[in-house]
Amino acid sequence: MLQPHHVCAILLAGGGKAFLPLPAQPGLPAVPVAEPLCPVDFSLANLFYSGLPHAAVLTQPPGPGDDHITRKLTAWQTHLPGLLHWLPSLERTGSALYLGTADAVHQNHAPLTAGGFDALLILAGDQIYQQDYRDLLRFHHEKEADLTICVTTVAPQQSHRYGMLTMDADQRITSFVEKPTQPLGSHASMGIYVFKTAFLLDLLAADARDPHSSHDFGRDIIPPMVHNQRVFAYHFNGAWADVRGLLEK
Numbered sequence: 001m002l003q004p005h006h007v008c009a010i011l012l013a014g015g016g017k018a019f020l021p022l023p024a025q026p027g028l029p030a031v032p033v034a035e036p037l038c039p040v041d042f043s044l045a046n047l048f049y050s051g052l053p054h055a056a057v058l059t060q061p062p063g064p065g066d067d068h069i070t071r072k073l074t075a076w077q078t079h080l081p082g083l084l085h086w087l088p089s090l091e092r093t094g095s096a097l098y099l100g101t102a103d104a105v106h107q108n109h110a111p112l113t114a115g116g117f118d119a120l121l122i123l124a125g126d127q128i129y130q131q132d133y134r135d136l137l138r139f140h141h142e143k144e145a146d147l148t149i150c151v152t153t154v155a156p157q158q159s160h161r162y163g164m165l166t167m168d169a170d171q172r173i174t175s176f177v178e179k180p181t182q183p184l185g186s187h188a189s190m191g192i193y194v195f196k197t198a199f200l201l202d203l204l205a206a207d208a209r210d211p212h213s214s215h216d217f218g219r220d221i222i223p224p225m226v227h228n229q230r231v232f233a234y235h236f237n238g239a240w241a242d243v244r245g246l247l248e249k
Contacts, residue, residue, distance in 0.1 A: 011125050048079050164188055
């Protein structure tokens, strides 16, 4: 079993192409949903109740909602003293210091390597749900997976919003398509991933050298893994809402 102190959670909470899809508004993790709560509170609460002591929140300043996120993190550090706030490298200039979700994690490879973590739990900051991540981590360990994707069920006509996948009887993923243009089944990625740390960091280093990559987990990292590595689906049965999808309706 993966021990909690051997896991680092990374919460993607604003920036880059997938981080700020609505740049004229506050970043989605900072959008109020039930004052004083916003989506990032739900992921942080899940980390607290899952007993995971190591977590880093990645944001991309400057941008709408930055101050709000900073205040949230300061308040949560009372309950999650190991919570860190990582910013992109100042060596880059322009509006997108993080080029995508995969690039955001890659830029922080040094502290992740130094931490000696066995697994990385990648979380999205724009979702509302309650989950004990220990069940997900236990599943990942039992399957000896290189990657486990947390999956929920959506209506086929909503598949263009998500990474859609198919799986076999053992829950091993057999195909993965990011935001298909045509309806494709009902199994959708929640954007919650568990990776073996060393394996992921090697993949991200290779991806960073690829000039044709969009540096995104769903588009560039996951699809090739499905055919070459042990990739499994963990089905989440609880209530779940995607703030991006709610705002687009």
